[in-house]
Amino acid sequence: MVEVAAKRKVSYQLYPSLQQETLLLALLRSHQQLYNAALEERISAWRKQTLSISYADQCKSLTVIRQAMPEWAIPNCSSQQMTLRRLFFQRARQGKTPGFPHFKSLARFPGFGFKSHGDGWSFVPGKDWKHGRLRVGGVGHIKCRGQARQGGRICASDLLYRNGQWWLSLTVEPEVIVRERTHHAAWGVEHLLTIADHEGGSSHEENPRWHRQQADEIARLQQAVSRKKRGSNRRKCAIQKLARARSRQARQRLEHHHQLSARLARENALVVMEELTIKNMTRSAKGTAEEPGKNVRQKAGLNREILDTAPAQLIQLIRYKVTETGGEFVDAPTRKLKPSQTCPACGRTARKVLDDRIHGCPCGHSEPRDLASARVVLNWALFGSPTAPIRSGTGRDRDASGNPVKLHPIA
Numbered sequence: 069m070v071e072v073a074a075k076r077k078v079s080y081q082l083y084p085s086l087q088q089e090t091l092l093l094a095l096l097r098s099h100q101q102l103y104n105a106a107l108e109e110r111i112s113a114w115r116k117q118t119l120s121i122s123y124a125d126q127c128k129s130l131t132v133i134r135q136a137m138p139e140w141a142i143p144n145c146s147s148q149q150m151t152l153r154r155l156f157f158q159r160a161r162q163g164k165t166p167g168f169p170h171f172k173s174l175a176r177f178p179g180f181g182f183k184s185h186g187d188g189w190s191f192v193p194g195k196d197w198k199h200g201r202l203r204v205g206g207v208g209h210i211k212c213r214g215q216a217r218q219g220g221r222i223c224a225s226d227l228l229y230r231n232g233q234w235w236l237s238l239t240v241e242p243e244v245i246v247r248e249r250t251h252h253a254a255w256g257v258e259h260l261l262t263i264a265d266h267e268g269g270s271s272h273e274e275n276p277r278w279h280r281q282q283a284d285e286i287a288r289l290q291q292a293v294s295r296k297k298r299g300s301n302r303r304k305c306a307i308q309k310l311a312r313a314r315s316r317q318a319r320q321r322l323e324h325h326h327q328l329s330a331r332l333a334r335e336n337a338l339v340v341m342e343e344l345t346i347k348n349m350t351r352s353a354k355g356t357a358e359e360p361g362k363n364v365r366q367k368a369g370l371n372r373e374i375l376d377t378a379p380a381q382l383i384q385l386i387r388y389k390v391t392e393t394g395g396e397f398v399d400a401p402t403r404k405l406k407p408s409q410t411c412p413a414c415g416r417t418a419r420k421v422l423d424d425r426i427h428g429c430p431c432g433h434s435e436p437r438d439l440a441s442a443r444v445v446l447n448w449a450l451f452g453s454p455t456a457p458i459r460s461g462t463g464r465d466r467d468a469s470g471n472p473v474k475l476h477p478i479a
C-alpha cells in the first residue's frame with residue numbers, strides 16, 4: 069500500500085496594505101542583494117584561487133555577516149539560506165548543465181521562500197482552505213485570497229512578486245485519509261462509471277443532466293456555423309459563440325470530474341481501472357476495402373459518446389487523487405485480462421459483440437456487461453485471477469479460513 073502522499077503546491081494572492089507592500093519590497097531587495105553578493109563571492113573566489121565555495125561555506129559566512137551587520141539580520145535566517153541554496157541548485161534542477169548562475173536585477177528576481185512553518189512565517193487558512201491570513205515576521209498579517217482544492221500539513225512557502233502582484237505559493241502535504249471501504253471502479257459505456265465493490269455490491273455514476281443539454285446546444289451551434297457563408301461576419305460571430313459554448317462545457321466537465329474523483333478517492337482505499345487506450349477504443353470500425361468492418365455506425369456513435377465524456381481526464385484525476393491521499397491505484401491490463409469477455413463467476417471466456425450489454429454465462433451468472441468487467445478487474449487485483457476464491461468468511465476479502473486475503477502483488 070502506498071502510504072506516502074505527494075506534496076503539492078497551493079497558491080493564494082496576497083493583498084498587502086501600502087505599508088506592508090513597502091516592507092515586502094524591502095525584503096525582496098535584501099534577498100536580491102544577498103543572492104548577487106553570494107554569487108559575486110563565488111565567482112571571484114573561483115577566478116582568484118580556483119576555490120570552490122560550497123553552500124555550507126556560504127551559510128557560515130551568512131551567520132558571521134548577520135552578527136556583524138544588523139541590517140542583514142532583518143530578514144529571516146532560514147529564508148536567506150533558501151536564497152543561497154537557489155544559487156547552487158536552481159539550474160541543475162531545471163535540467164540544464166549546472167554552471168554559474170547569472171546576476172539578477174530586482175525586476176527579474178522572482179521572490180523568496182521560507183522553510184518550516186512557524187519559522188518567521190505562518191499561514192492560517194480560512195474555512196475549507198478558502199482565503200486565509202499570512203503572517204510574515206517584520207511585515208505583519210497579510211490578507212490572502214484563493215482556494216485550495218485540498219488542504220494538508222503546511223511545509224514551506226514562497227512569496228513571489230509578479231507584475232506588481234504578490235503571490236503566496238504554499239507547499240502542503242495532503243492528509244492521508246483512512247478509508248473503510250475498498251471498491252473498484254471500471255469506466256463503462258452505458259454509465260459514466262460502473263463500480264463494483266469487494267463485497268459483491270455495485271453502483272454507478274452518471275453524467276449530470278446538463279451534460280446532454282450542452283451536447284445538444286453545441287450540435288445546434290455547429291450547424292449554425294456550417295450554414296453561414298465562409299469569410300462572412302455572421303460566420304465569425306457563430307464560430308465565437310460555438311467556441312464559448314465548448315469552453316463552458318469543458319470547464320463544467322472538469323469541475324464535475326474534480327468532484328467525482330475527490331469523492332471516489334475519499335471512499336476507496338484501492339481503485340482498479342482498466343488500462344484504457346482511448347485511441348483503440350475510439351478507432352473507427354470502418355475496416356478496409358477487402359475486409360469491411362462491422363457495426364460501423366454503432367461504433368461511430370459510441371466513439372462520440374466516449375470522447376464526449378473525456379474519460380482520459382477523469383481517469384487521470386482519479387489516479388492522481390487516490391494516490392495523493394494515500395490510496396492505491398492499479399491499472400488492469402485490459403488486453404491480457406479481456407475483462408469484457410470473461411465471466412467473473414467461473415472464469416470462462418466468450419466473445420461479445422458491441423450490442424451485448426448483458427453478460428450471460430452458461431454457468432448461470434448474469435449481470436450488466438460493464439459490471440461483470442468491473443468484477444473481473446477487481447478480482448484480478450485482489451486475488452490474481454478473474455474469479456474470486458470460494459470462501460466461508462463474511463466479507464469477500466477473507467479466505468476460506470476467514471483470514472484477510474493478501475493483495476495480489478502488482479509488478
Ligand SMILES: [Zn+2]
Pocket residue numbers: 411412413414415416429430431432433
Ligand atoms: Zn460463468
